[in-house]
Amino acid sequence: MRKYFITGLLVLVPLAITLWVLNLVISTMDQSLLLVPVNWRPAALFGRDIPGLGTILTIAIVFLTGLLANNLVGNYLVRLWERLLHRIPVVSSLYGSVKQVSDTLFSSSGNAFRKAVLLPYPHADSWTIGFLTGVPGGDVKNHLVGDYVSVYVPTTPNPTSGFFLMLERSKVIELDMSVDAALKYIVSMGVVAPEHLPTKESAALVSAPVE
Structure with a gap:
């Protein structure tokens, strides 16, 4: 019975969480109906939401x-609105x-998470996965001697919170892993491991011609 109960949990828990998240997202987005006049809302037109x-x-x-926003007039209105907000x-x-x-995260030309990396954190004998976000800028780079990179280290299982670190490039190891695969690995707390990739040495042996 314990085996069947755990099997049932493994099937139903992901489904329940998925439905809960979808219901939360849809119910939140449904609040946009408050922008519609009362007489035009579904409850008034059809008698029910x-x-x-x-x-x-x-x-x-x-x-x-x-x-x-992508046409000339709209772009002008957006810039006018932003100038008003900046006042x-x-x-x-x-x-x-x-x-x-938002421009960094959602822009098609942006590089919010450029590369998945392995770095020592929170101490030298412990390692975690982070994401390259760029290099230190402003007055910060004037106080850092050497080649430094900016890294975002997400928390588990909620990657929307985390820590921003500036480390020497030599202490950061770039991973042959996509950002999506690294995020899945972090969110699952290491349970959903990315697909195994052959090492450079083994890949070289496989691709080497047979004499």
């Missing part, structure tokens, strides 16, 4: 905003910081 309708509305708003003292710093992060 329709789950997921707000999600469709949110996706449509995001798409239309992107479509508008508001508290909003200016908050909006500017959030925009820089």
Whole structure:
């Protein structure tokens, strides 16, 4: 019975968590219906709420905003709106910081996580996986002697929080692993290991011609 119970948990727990997350996302996005006049909401038109309708509305708003921002008039309006926000003292710093992060994470030309790396953390005898995010800039680089890189070390199992470190490049080992595979490895707490890749030596032996 213990074996069957654990097997059932392994099947149902991932499904339950997936449904819970989807329900949370959809219910949150459904709040966009509050932007619609009361007489146009599903409860007034059909007598009941329709789950997921707000999600469709949110996706449509995001798409239309992107479509508008990509033309000349829309781009001008966006820049005008941003100049207005930058004139508001508290909003200016908050909006500017959030925009820089979002541009880095979501821009097609951005490199939020450039490479998965292995680094000693939190001490020399312990290792963890992090992500290269660039090199130190500003006045920080004036106080660092040598070749340093910026690394983000996510926490487990929630990779949205973590630590920002600046390490010597020689102490960071680049991994032959995609960012997606590294994130799965971190979120699963090491349970879902990435596919084994042949070492450089073994790959060279396999590719070497047979005499």
